[in-house]
Amino acid sequence: MVGNPNSGKSTLFNRLTGLRQRVGNYPGVTVERHVGVLDVDGRRIELVDLPGTHALSAHSAEELIAIDVILGRMPGTAAPDGIVAVLDATNLYQGLYLVQQLLELSVPLVVALTMTDAAATAGITIDIDRLSARLGGVPVVPVVATTGRGIDTLRIAIAAIDKSEPPLIEPAWPALRDAATRLLDGTAEPAQRVAVERLLIDGPNASNQALLDGLGADATTRLRRAQDELFGLDPPLAAEARARYAWVRAVLADVQAHGARLAGWRTRVTDFVNRPLPGTLGLFLVMAIVFQAVFAWATPMMDLIDDSAAALGGRAIGLLGDNAFGSLVADGVIAGVGSVIVFLPQILILFLFIILLEDSGYLARAAYLMDRAMRSVGLSGQSIIPMISSFACAVPGIMATRVIPNRRDRIATILAAPFMTCSARLPVYALLIAAFVPDESVGLLNLQGLVLFGLYLFGIVMGVITAFVMRQTALRGPKPPFALMLPEFRTPNLRTVMIQLLGRVRVFLRRAGTVIFVVAVVIWALAYFPRSALVAAERDTAMAEAAMMFAGEELAAAEADIDNRAAARQLEQSFLGRAGKAVEPVFRPLGWDWRVSSAVIAGFPAREVVIAVLGTVYAVGDEADESTLTERLRNSRHADGSPVFTLPMVIGLLIFYACCLQCAATLAVIRRETNTWRWPVFAWTYMTVIGYTGALLANQLL
Amino acid sequence: MSTNGTTLEGLGHGQRGVIRAVDAQCPQVQRLMTLGLVEGAEVVVAGSAIGGDPLELRLFGRGISLRREQARHFSVTPVGSGD
Helix, strand or coil: CEECCCCCHHHHHHHHHCCCEEEEECCCCCCEEEEEEEEECCEEEEEEECCCCCCCCCCCHHHHHHHHHHCCCCCCCCCCCCEEEEEEHHHHHHHHHHHHHHHCCCCCEEEEEECHHHHHHCCEEECHHHHHHHCCCCCEEECECCCCECHHHHHHHHHCHHHCCCCCCCCCCHHHHHHHHHHCCCCCCHHHHHHHHHHHHHCCCCCCHHHHHCCCCCHHHHHHHHHHHHHCCCCHHHHHHHHHHHHHHHHHHHHEEECCCCCCHHHHHHHHHHCHHHHHHHHHHHHHHHHHHHHHCCHHHHHHHHHHHHHHHHHHHHHHCCCHHHHHHHHHHHHHHHHHHCCHHHHHHHHHHHHHHHHCCHHHHHHHHHHHHHHHCCCCHHHHHHHHHCCCCHHHHHHHHHHCCCHHHHHHHHHHHHHCCCCCHHHHHHHHHHHHCCCCEECCEEHHHHHHHHHHHHHHHHHHHHHHHHHHCCCCCCCCCCEEEECCCCCCCHHHHHHHHHHHHHHHHHHHHHHHHHHHHHHHHHHHCCCCHHHHHHHHHHHHHHHHHCCHHHHHHHHHHHHHHHHHHHHHCCHHHHHHHHHHHHHHHHCCCHHHHHHHHHCCCECHHHHHHHHHHHHHCCCCCCCCHHHHHHHCECCCCCECCCHHHHHHHHHHHHHCCCEHHHHHHHHHHHCCCHHHHHHHHHHHHHHHHHHHHHHHHC | CCHHHCEHHHCCCCCEEEEEEECCCCHHHHHHHHCCCCCCCEEEEEEECCCCCCEEEEECCEEEEECHHHHCCEEEEEEECEC
16 A cells, blocks of 8 residues: 555555554564555455655655565565555645556556545545546545545455556656666566666665666666766756656646635634744644643543552452562552553543644644754754654654654754653653642642643753754754645544554553563562561561550551551662662762662663652552552651652752653664664763753752 | 746745746755656745745645745746735
8 A cells, every 4th residue: 555645545544454454564674564454355455554655766764665665675575466556635746646656567556546525625626537547547446534435445446456457558758668678678577677767766775786786797887878868967856757747737637627725614724823923832832732631631530540559459468468479469560560550541641642633734734833943953844743752752753753864863853852751751750740749820820730841841952952962063964954745734533543542552551561560570579578587576576565555546656657667677678778779879969868769770771660669669668558659759758857859859850850761662762763872872871961960950959 | 026036935925836947956856846846836835934934835735845945946937916
């Protein structure tokens, strides 16, 4: 399935294959491979959804993959038996450029004409039969992917694809075809010929080097001669564009009629948002709404989850008894994993907004509006999309930097992306803010929401400064290019949004279920063992004394106190405690005690784990206590009795979090996208140093 | 003012123009040509971001944005007096 980006291809793919799709990877690269299955008339069809592309000349890693698959030279993927060309009815001009290139492959083809409803609204009428005729007789099936209209016809057409003749049309540029045929010494298999045509236009590169070598001994010289003959001094891509668009215009004149544009609220909104000032202000407004929503709306759900987890833990101890296994289940697993699950509502809301913004076409407009600002720090507007994606998770955000053609610009964006407050930082922020920032209102805004917004802003500022400095120094170079399609605004398809959201949630839960589960258990074990007989003995003695001195409520309070202190001492001499104490001197100027140090260190592989560790570390100390982590943090004390979590220390901790690259997955993705260990190591070191310094300054100076 | 020297950059808001010639030496401009900005194509200037850069054009009904410095490479013949 091939088509322009934003042509409704993904929605159509989801319609055709439903949930019967798998996501994998193409070999050696991080481009996602979407494969689905559809059954028609007893035939089983495997449908591969290729990344959106405008033409068979690649400008990004994803387009390169699409082209390689189309030309049948992707290892592990067979050459296509047929192609479903997705053509956006509101954008025939650009769409037909690609379709024409596909037709010249002589592979059986079906055209799915999408967004026919939007075309009608825009006053566009298309003569389907004439279009089909101009495209060499291939079936053209109008569909509306969102409602499902036309899908059945499309399915039947796809099933019949190998029974139809390959399309027969005149080449838009006969001279190109002749030159390619000559280079191949006559063998005329279409896919190979097209590959050689691309070679003539794009020149030798990584993808077609093998092809060039296969052309014979003096291939390079013959290639260059053919190129000189064909193009002269004219850049090949320009010549191709001229030739093919001439064909496109002729077809359009024959096939499409443009009536009056029906005005509707959507066009009015588009026109309004197009104006520079309202557009930019609108962007800030949207961002502020999202952040406020993330913090405020999720609270009732989060409280529910929090209370349930605490109750469940207490019940587990009751059932299993106060022993190692009971503690493992209640304090290790439930407390640890539960303290991360509690943030699922917030993450859901955040991801929902980002998906909505992306699917409605708004993110592209944001890139266009922000381009000028981005340029002042040496980036381009296209960096905004990876950066905004990084607010959900830096891993896909960094992968999205592939849309940035300029390598230096890409790396600068990759280095800035981890500073964007990702959804894994959110639990830590939310916990600390809920515990230590008063829940008051400043005018219309909630103070806690404001602090959260401030932290997001801080991350953005740090990221921008990083990109700027890098572009001025190590990554200095020419300004990056910029050509962006601005899709029409459309209401996102609810089904597609839900499918994407579920996918994200599944990834998050999988992380919680596996990595965090394992780490929670490991941390629990490090905190539980070794059991100190001495501490147990002291506790028993103190309990006996208290029973003699107090009674009733006083006794209960005294017992709780003894329990807490015994648990604290037990924890101190456990493996985790010893590790925390060992590094304590390093973190003492930051105001951290060994518990905080332990939790932060344990969090370096994956940020969310910090909450799990804090949950575990504090839960282990209190057996019968069902109070939440928040209260335990507030009550935490240093050896000298002073509170651990003072405001300067908390601010420092928040700054540390904002800056630290605590995510093994992010490091792995940086390594893959930059192809070297230099950049991930640099990013990690740089961010850790800044985080440490920031926390130090905050604690000492405030 | 002679219309011979007008480029895309010089078109005003809402103005229409037909591309007359393209200085296609740089790859970014070639990319724009692949997207349809070729000789004979009619564009309308739909707006710009703050500061007038980048520009937003409508090309056969579709929004496309490009920077002023890229717009300079496209010579146009203005058409009519805008929409």
